[in-house]
Amino acid sequence: TxxxxxxxxxxxxxxxxxxxxxxxxxxxxxxxxxxxxEPGEGPVLLVTVVTGGEVKKLKRLTFQFGDARKDSSLHITAAQPGDTGLYLCAGHNQAGTALIFGKGTTLSVSS
Amino acid sequence: GAGVSQSPSNKVTEKGKDVELRCDPISGHTALYWYRQSLGQGLEFLIYFQGNSAPDKSGLPSDRFSAERTGGSVSTLTIQRTQQEDSAVYLCASSFSRNNEQFFGPGTRLTVL
Incomplete structure (x- = not known):
């Protein structure tokens, strides 16, 4: 599984x-x-990482894919209140028919 | 262009009643997915439709759950004899094809009293 x-x-x-x-x-x-x-909305895709060891940057967000393609990280630099939300990682199941999601990280940034 | 729409946005029902949830995917998207999001369980896959192929129903939690997709477009998720544990947000997503980016609707919040 x-x-x-x-x-x-x-x-x-x-x-x-x-x-x-x-x-x-x-x-x-x-x-x-x-x-x-965000509350009351569906998830919105931020980034897809494909290659082991890949690093992608999206403004203050940096995404990394592990060399073995078993793990990933999201780093936010200088967080802002607008970054508040639920962050989810996901990957396709073996059949490619659905996404498997992590349970999420609820981030709250206060000013 | 229009995104994925779902109706109703909120549904409150009594235990034992049947409910129908509707999803209108993005025009031209051949793949359609239903997910359920509940506290403690996160987002769980329910069912996947691709064109005219037989759907992947492997995520449906019980035979009380069923879904259909008419004309390759609109989809309806039906829950029969609702139970309190069915309370959750039901999310629909569509994509151009399998393995492409999925676009999610805002969800239907179902509360079973």
């Missing part, structure tokens, strides 16, 4: 701080995706 474990589950920080969210699995994934979800 493919599982994705995310940590931490909750994160409450002050504006300007840095943070890292982790997504780990014992299974190899062909790619991993990171989503952000």
């Amino acid at each position: 493919q599982l994705l474990e995310q940590s931490p589950q909750f994160l409450s920080i002050q504006e300007g701080e840095n943070l890292t969210v982790y997504c780990n699995s014992s299974s190899v994934f062909s790619s991993l995706q990171w989503y952000r979800q």
Whole structure:
């Protein structure tokens, strides 16, 4: 069974701080995706990482895919209140018919 | 263009009643997915439709759950004899094809009293 474990589950920080969210699995994934979800809305795709060791940057967000393609991380530099939300990692199941999601990290950034 | 839409946005029902949830995917998207999001369980896959192929129903939690997709477009998720543990947000997503980016609707929040 493919599982994705995310940590931490909750994160409450002050504006300007840095943070890292982790997504780990014992299974190899062909790619991993990171989503952000706000209350009352569906998840929105932030990035897809495909190659082992890959690093992608999206403004203050840096995404990394592990060399063995079993884990990924999301690092936010100088967090802002607008970064508040639920961050989810996801990967396709072996059949490619669905996404398997981690349970998410709820981030709260206060000013 | 229009995104994925779902209706109703909120549904409150009594235990034992049947409910129908509707999803309108993005026009031209051949793949459609239903997920359930509940506290403590995260987002769980329910069912996947691709064109005219037989759906992947492997995520449906019990035979009280069923879904159909008419004309390759609109989909309806039906829950019969609802139970309190069915309370959750039901999310629909669509994509151009399998393994492409999935676009999610805002969800239907179901509360079973």
